[in-house]
Amino acid sequence: MCGIVGIVSSDLVNQQVYDSLLLLQHRGQDSTGIATLEGDFFHMVKASGQVREAYRTRDMRQLLGNVGLGHVRYATKGDAAREEEAQPFYVGAPYGIILVHNGNLTNTRELTAELYNVDRRHLNTHSDTELLLNVLANELQTSIAGLSLDEEQIFEAVTRLHERVEGSYAAIALIAGYGLIAFRDPHGIRPLVLGHRTTDSGKDEWVVASESLVLESGGYEIVRDVEPGEAILIKSDGTMTSRQCVPNPELVPCAFEYIYLARPDSVLSGISVYDARLRLGDVLAEQIKAELPDVNIDVVMPIPDSGRPSAMQLARKLGVEYREGFFKNRYVGRTFIMPGQSVRKKSVRQKLNAMSVEFKGKDVLLVDDSIVRGTTSREIVEMARAAGARSVIFASAAPPVLFPHVYGINMPSRQELIAHDRTPAEIAEILGADHLVYQTVEGMNRAILDGQDAVKSLEASCFTGEYISGNVDEEYLSWVEATQTS
Ligand SMILES: O=P(O)(O)OC[C@H]1O[C@H](OP(=O)(O)OP(=O)(O)O)[C@H](O)[C@@H]1O
Ligand SMILES: NC(=O)CC[C@H](N)C(=O)O
Numbered sequence: 001m002c003g004i005v006g007i008v009s010s011d012l013v014n015q016q017v018y019d020s021l022l023l024l025q026h027r028g029q030d031s032t033g034i035a036t037l038e039g040d041f042f043h044m045v046k047a048s049g050q051v052r053e054a055y056r057t058r059d060m061r062q063l064l065g066n067v068g069l070g071h072v073r074y075a076t077k078g079d080a081a082r083e084e085e086a087q088p089f090y091v092g093a094p095y096g097i098i099l100v101h102n103g104n105l106t107n108t109r110e111l112t113a114e115l116y117n118v119d120r121r122h123l124n125t126h127s128d129t130e131l132l133l134n135v136l137a138n139e140l141q142t143s144i145a146g147l148s149l150d151e152e153q154i155f156e157a158v159t160r161l162h163e164r165v166e167g168s169y170a171a172i173a174l175i176a177g178y179g180l181i182a183f184r185d186p187h188g189i190r191p192l193v194l195g196h197r198t199t200d201s202g203k204d205e206w207v208v209a210s211e212s213l214v215l216e217s218g219g220y221e222i223v224r225d226v227e228p229g230e231a232i233l234i235k236s237d238g239t240m241t242s243r244q245c246v247p248n249p250e251l252v253p254c255a256f257e258y259i260y261l262a263r264p265d266s267v268l269s270g271i272s273v274y275d276a277r278l279r280l281g282d283v284l285a286e287q288i289k290a291e292l293p294d295v296n297i298d299v300v301m302p303i304p305d306s307g308r309p310s311a312m313q314l315a316r317k318l319g320v321e322y323r324e325g326f327f328k329n330r331y332v333g334r335t336f337i338m339p340g341q342s343v344r345k346k347s348v349r350q351k352l353n354a355m356s357v358e359f360k361g362k363d364v365l366l367v368d369d370s371i372v373r374g375t376t377s378r379e380i381v382e383m384a385r386a387a388g389a390r391s392v393i394f395a396s397a398a399p400p401v402l403f404p405h406v407y408g409i410n411m412p413s414r415q416e417l418i419a420h421d422r423t424p425a426e427i428a429e430i431l432g433a434d435h436l437v438y439q440t441v442e443g444m445n446r447a448i449l450d451g452q453d454a455v456k457s458l459e460a461s462c463f464t465g466e467y468i469s470g471n472v473d474e475e476y477l478s479w480v481e482a483t484q485t486s
């Protein structure tokens with residue numbers, strides 16, 4: 001996943017975009033970029049690493065204009081380390097467009113060939129975002145008749161983009177001389193929320209962002225989620241219009257947002273991430289009671305940070321004491337979204353430390369939100385034992401991750417997934433745990449979807465192997481495995 005934000009303000013927008021990116025940092029740590037639109041001119045700054053280190057005062061001073069967008073990247077296509085692939089991406093025609101994207105396209109081979117063979121467009125990187133931008137630019141070019149751009153032409157272009165592009169995309173673009181546009185793929189796999197506020201002088205200001213916490217923090221009213229397949233157009237003067245651009249949109253948001261990616265204080269598609277994690281803990285407690293009826297548990301412990309809400313609720317449901325046995329170094333970021341396995345492994349040790357006083361002589365149940373490569377859980381079980389635990393039981397609030405994720409999370413290969421081709425007993429042995437309990441897929445769906453009917457089903461292909469875009473088959477998965485590094 002990545003984090004994206006776009007703002008149409010009545011005043012300078014640079015600081016607001018920066019502040020929003022800080023709030024989205026948990027969605028991507030590889031690189032970041034901000035672009036602003038000042039009349040007909042763009043300003044753009046991109047850099048490797050995290051938001052706090054990336055921008056200098058002189059960068060901020062140059063980002064003039066009242067319309068802007070920003071991005072934090074967690075690479076899923078191309079190379080995390082290449083600055084050329086940091087977003088936003090820019091094309092000079094038509095008009096000048098700058099775009100940011102959260103998601104992952106699954107027909108990149110076809111698009112690359114078409115853009116060269118048919119549309120005669122040059123691509124300078126392996127990023128799927130560059131493809132998305134060029135499809136948008138090409139379709140806009142086809143739509144425009146005279147010199148100026150109108151809304152009808154933009155809606156037509158987004159409609160044709162949806163016909164050409166497969167996979168997941170929540171995108172925001174600036175068009176020179178016009179303003180901001182935002183659109184979401186026909187399944188709404190990745191999140192995008194619309195917010196609005198009115199200034200004291202009665203002017204409209206708008207924001208679109210990956211997560212609702214950005215809106216709340218900026219004092220915006222949450223208007224609604226951008227609908228799957230919908231395009232939202234906001235002119236530089238604050239006038240907004242929207243249209244559904246696909247005939248049969250169907251909201252199928254990514255389950256992993258609720259399990260791990262999003263911040264707990266966000267609400268996505270009307271579902272509170274925090275509540276979903278509490279309910280995952282509730283349902284997991286039932287599973288533990290059923291699978292381990294005679295196993296003693298003295299204490300329940302979360303794996304910080306994302307395991308906390310589920311562990312808390314699970315402890316309550318089991319009637320067992322909840323203790324924090326791992327201390328987290330606040331200066332180390334999220335390990336799962338770091339590029340490269342050796343960095344991830346080393347960072348788990350730097351990030352978490354076991355406090356013996358909580359472990360000595362106890363039967364400990366450790367709860368995490370998910371087990372993907374097993375990097376965290378393997379280290380954690382070892383630490384718990386070294387700290388004196390009598391036995392270690394491990395529980396995952398997500399089901400076993402068995403298949404690659406091709407919609408915006410960088411787990412391209414089956415071989416790296418600890419659960420692939422292994423039974424829970426075999427996985428427990430690798431982790432060094434006495435017992436291992438997983439959430440079921442049914443339990444996950446029940447927990448996340450409970451109490452609402454706006455979302456009927458979740459994009460959960462990494463647990464089920466059922467991919468929503470028709471072009472993801474064995475041949476495609478093998479190609480991704482062979483070409484994408486994690
Ligand atoms: O099995 P793995 O491949 O290790 O992946 C899963 C782990 O990675 C994530 O933690 P991360 O450190 O990224 O972030 P967090 O602080 O939000 O828990 C997640 O919460 C699990 O702990
Ligand atoms: N996680 C994402 O949303 C990544 C966006 C895009 N696929 C990239 O690699 O830059």
Ligand SMILES: [Mg+2]
Nearest residue numbers: 304305306307
């Ligand atoms: Mg974690």
